[in-house]
Amino acid sequence: MSTGTNDSADLHHRLRYLEDRAEILDCIARHARGCDRHDAELISSAYHPDAIDHHGNATNSGADYADWANTAHAATSQVHTHNITTHTCEIDGDSAHAESYSIVVLLGSDGRTAQFISGRYIDRLERRDGHWRIALRRSTVEVMFTADARVVQSRFFTEQGYPKGTRDTTDLSYQRPLQADSPAPARWSAPPAPSGESST
Numbered sequence: 001m002s003t004g005t006n007d008s009a010d011l012h013h014r015l016r017y018l019e020d021r022a023e024i025l026d027c028i029a030r031h032a033r034g035c036d037r038h039d040a041e042l043i044s045s046a047y048h049p050d051a052i053d054h055h056g057n058a059t060n061s062g063a064d065y066a067d068w069a070n071t072a073h074a075a076t077s078q079v080h081t082h083n084i085t086t087h088t089c090e091i092d093g094d095s096a097h098a099e100s101y102s103i104v105v106l107l108g109s110d111g112r113t114a115q116f117i118s119g120r121y122i123d124r125l126e127r128r129d130g131h132w133r134i135a136l137r138r139s140t141v142e143v144m145f146t147a148d149a150r151v152v153q154s155r156f157f158t159e160q161g162y163p164k165g166t167r168d169t170t171d172l173s174y175q176r177p178l179q180a181d182s183p184a185p186a187r188w189s190a191p192p193a194p195s196g197e198s199s200t
Contacts, residue, residue: 017091020091020096020127020132021089021091023131023132024089024091024096024098024125024132025087025089027046027125027132027133027134028046028084028087028098028100028121028123029084030042030045030046031043031046031047031082031134032082032083032084032102033082033173034046034066035069035070035073035080035082036080036081036082036165036167037165037166037167037168037169037171037173037174038070038073038074038167038168039168039169040066040067040070041066043065043066043069043070044062044063044065044066045133046062046133046134047061047062047063047065047133047134047137048062048126048128048133048134048135049061049062049063050062050063050135051065051133051134051135051136051137052135052136052137053065053134053136053137053139054136054137054138054139055069055139056139056141062133062134073106073167074167076106076108076109076115077106077107077108077109077115078107078108078109078111079106079107079164079165079167080104080105080106080107081104081105081165082102082104083102083103083104083105084100084101084102084121085100085101085102085103086099086100086101087099087100087101094126094127094128095124095125095126095127096124096125096126096127096132097122097123097124097125098121098122098123098125099120099121099122099123100120100121100123101118101119101120102117102118102119102120102121103116103117103118104116104117104118104119105117107149107152108149111149111150111152111153112148112149112150112153113146113147113148113149114146114147114148114149115144115145115146115147116143116144116145116146116147117141117143117144118141118142118143118144119139119140119141119142119143120139120140120142121137121138121139122137122138122139122140123135123136123137123138124136152188153188153190154190155190157188158188158189158190160188161187162187162188163184163185163186163187164184164186164187164188165186166185166186170185171185172184172185
């Protein structure tokens, strides 16, 4: 009888751990998606309202971070992707510490250069009212460089007809249900070539 009880408790513990890990990773991913879509509500849902976010010298509360991030991204790029790679997490009751490696690529406002940033999100998360959210985030930058991005404006690429992400809720990822024949809200197209230059 005691063995069965112990097995049940152990199963419950392991299931709870897996549920916690999945919710924490979902929280980190939700933040990244919200940044790329400039979805303030989605970004904010990853933070507790009184959370603190450190990005270099910029410090924002969880409630204020989305407006700051969207403004900063809009001022320096026309599209970007936040990619979460290596992710580790330690859970202790209703508190957790996570380290998530990130690769952020931003296409510059000129559409001709891109910034590549590799860093980490170092987070303390707390479970409150049954939900995991970020309580403190500190971001690092490990590698950063600028690259030539003109290929996305070349005729070879633009004639492929690839959809382009939009920084709002018209993006294809919000479409429910996703349909094969629904027009993409945006596609890559070649801009007018600067004076004296060719677009190819």
